[in-house]
Amino acid sequence: MxxxxxxxxxxxxxxxxxxxxxxxxxxxxxxxxxxxxxxxxxxxxxxxxxxxxxxxxxxxxxxxxxxxxxxxxxxxxxxxxTPDIDTLLRAAETVLAATGDAVVLCPNYGVAAAAPERAS
Missing domain, CATH: 1.10.10.10 (Winged helix-like DNA-binding domain superfamily/Winged helix DNA-binding domain)
Structure with missing residues (x-):
């Protein structure tokens, strides 16, 4: 173990x-x-x-x-x-393609979470 x-x-x-x-x-x-x-x-x-x-x-x-x-x-x-960095970035692109907009729409890490709050 x-x-x-x-x-x-x-x-x-x-x-x-x-x-x-x-x-x-x-x-x-x-x-x-x-x-x-x-x-x-x-x-x-x-x-x-x-x-x-x-x-x-x-x-x-x-x-x-x-x-x-x-x-x-x-x-x-x-x-x-190292070429492994390119491999890692390509793997991330594959994951993003497979998950569609799930990461982009994620309330914790997606686009809305990164955007500053707008004043009303």
Missing amino acids: TPPHVETDAVTRAAALFRSLGDPKRLAILLELRKGEQRVADLVNMIGLSQATVSGHLACLRDCGLVDYRPQGRQSFYRLT
Whole structure:
């Protein structure tokens, strides 16, 4: 029998991974990096976020071990650290397709839960 702390450690690690993927801006960056190496300026143009925002999220993704970069002259080219990240993102797309709008409509995590309340 596996000691309970081993299962808890695995759950904690997986939860940390999914929290890192849970921010829409970080997820958008990862989706763009699936296409191949990108510079910060490329990501800014593709995603429509400020340079500071993209750089901050890339730093977070680097700290999480999900992206890395290759310096070339004065530029840095960012990439996914492993093809498994692409596999994970594709698996999420498959789950979303299979569940239809259930996740989007979820009262706890769906679109309505993420939207700020509007004043009457």
